[in-house]
Amino acid sequence: MRTRDENKELIVREKALEMLVLQGLDGFSMQKLAKAAGVSPATLYIYYQDKEDLILKLGIQEGKRLSEATLKNFSPEMSFADGLKIQWINRSGFWLENKQSYDLFELLRNSTYREKIFAAINVEFRAIMGQFVRNAIQKEELIPLTLEVYWSIAFAPLHNLIRFHNDGRSVGGRPYTFSEKDMWEMFALVLKALKP
Amino acid sequence: MRTRDENKELIVREKALEMLVLQGLDGFSMQKLAKAAGVSPATLYIYYQDKEDLILKLGIQEGKRLSEATLKNFSPEMSFADGLKIQWINRSGFWLENKQSYDLFELLRNSTYREKIFAAINVEFRAIMGQFVRNAIQKEELIPLTLEVYWSIAFAPLHNLIRFHNDGRSVGGRPYTFSEKDMWEMFALVLKALKP
DNA sequence: CAAATATAAATGAACGTTTGTTTATTTTAC
DNA sequence: GTAAAATAAACAAACGTTCATTTATATTTG
Structure with a gap:
């Protein structure tokens, strides 16, 4: 054979x-x-079975890589500030080192493959993230808001900064390159917003 | 004829x-x-000249509608808090009432049409937004950070909340529907982060 | 140990469809 | 009657996929 x-x-x-x-x-x-x-x-x-299967398998493969990178050194038992910080380090690190993965994700998110990619996202990953937020609320490290509001403040700004960087420009076409300084300035502001 | x-x-x-x-x-x-x-x-x-022309014209048309909706009742001379608030009202209003426009934008942003769509975005719109931020910094209503960090904190959370809503679900697949309550809770937190 | 067999990997060429676009022609409002 | 709008029909090129066939290797056999 x-x-x-x-x-x-x-x-x-x-x-x-x-x-x-x-x-x-x-x-x-x-x-x-x-x-x-x-x-x-x-x-x-x-x-691959067909074209859809190929694209899906590629998306899921990159999704797994992101999940694994995101959970590195992370535990849902951490304090909110510590956990958030590690999340920021992991996510920004992965996205900056894997621009193609980032772009593929953004591409598939806004395509007809979205549902199927989403369905394949690691159940364990979702559970860990859910537990992390519940713990933080219980420990009163977070003002009791809905999960969606938290998430939007805790991660969307970072995601947006990375997008500026990967696009090479930001608001009004201004050229932009990511810097750790920017990230940690922003991190401090996010914590300021979220701490009771 | x-x-x-x-x-x-x-x-x-x-x-x-x-x-x-x-x-x-x-x-x-x-x-x-x-x-x-x-x-x-x-x-x-x-x-239309060809397929690309059709898609581009459609994107630019929806872009203009968004620009106009965003600038309604807005002036760059406003205080930062007031201006930001109107921006949030305008953007959330438009996106919620024009889900298809929102989806088209997200689609084209992550496609090969991105550059061309971007180039067509109203120059006037960019200028007004730039002026608004400069004014706010000068009036010391904003801590002097880079524009990109501001923008990411000022708008990315709202954008993300709308995305949760338009997707119908948020973190870990939780069903989500937008509410004004969520938006204004989030707005207060964003102001808290950005005010000196 | 070497030759024969088995079988999945890999291929080039082709399938019928659909693609973006054009051409020649007809329709319609002034 | 004119001229642009609108069309049906057609074009080559590209599409996703399958076909019959060849190639390479692991195993079986003598």
Whole structure:
């Protein structure tokens, strides 16, 4: 029995990610991917059921990488300030080092694949995050607001700063490059808003 | 000379928006649009130069509507708190009443059309927003931080709350529906963070 | 140890459809 | 009657996917 060329599979994944990020969902095609990866179109159908399956598997793979990076050194038992800080370090670190993953996520979030990608997000990850917030409220480290308001203040600003950076520009087209200084200034303000 | 059927043009725009939002950029096609709008494919090429032109014009049209809605009752001379409050009212109002516009924007932002859409954003709009922030800093209603940090704290939380609402769910899949109560609770926290 | 067998991997070429766009023609309001 | 609007029909190119076939390797056999 012939063995599968794992390296070939890897190149397909890399080229698919690259092509999706650079050319968008409408610029992506199986034939173009096959050509870019140096394989026959038919080979793609050995690795994946169809085009949707390929895109979904790619999205889920990157999602798992993000989940794992986000949970590094993190525990839901931490104080809110400590936990939040680690989350910021992990998320900004991952996003800055994995621009393509970030872009793919933003792409799929606003596509028809959204529901299916979402359904595949690690249940464990969701549970841990939920527990972290409940603990913080119980320990009275958080003013009792709805989870959605917390989350929007705790993470949306960071996410937005990263977006400015990845876009290369911010409000009104101003060129922008991320800096740790900016991040920690912002972190202090977020804590100021959220602390009782 | 035969007159152009304005109503036909309107239906084309409506169906295009609907199709883009529902089926995504990769699910959108000129032939499908023509069929949905009850028009010949060739008619689309009387209205628009090509497919890109159609999508761009649609995006720019919705962008203008957002700009106009955002500037309603707003002046860059306002105090920071007042100006921010009006911005929140305007933006949340528009996004909640125009879910399709919101979705289209998110779609195009993460596509290859991004640059071109961005370039078309009202120069006047950018200038007004820039002036507003400069005024606020000068009047010492804002701690002197970079514009990007301000912006990320001042607007990203609201944007995120609207996204939770438009997605129908928030963190970990929790069902979520927007409420003014949530918004104003959040607004108070944002002001708390930004005020000296 | 080497030849034969089995079987999944991999392929190039092709399938029928759909794509964006154009052409030649007809319709319609002034 | 004129001229733009609108069309049906067609175009080549690209699409996702499948086909019949070849290639490579792990296992079986002598």
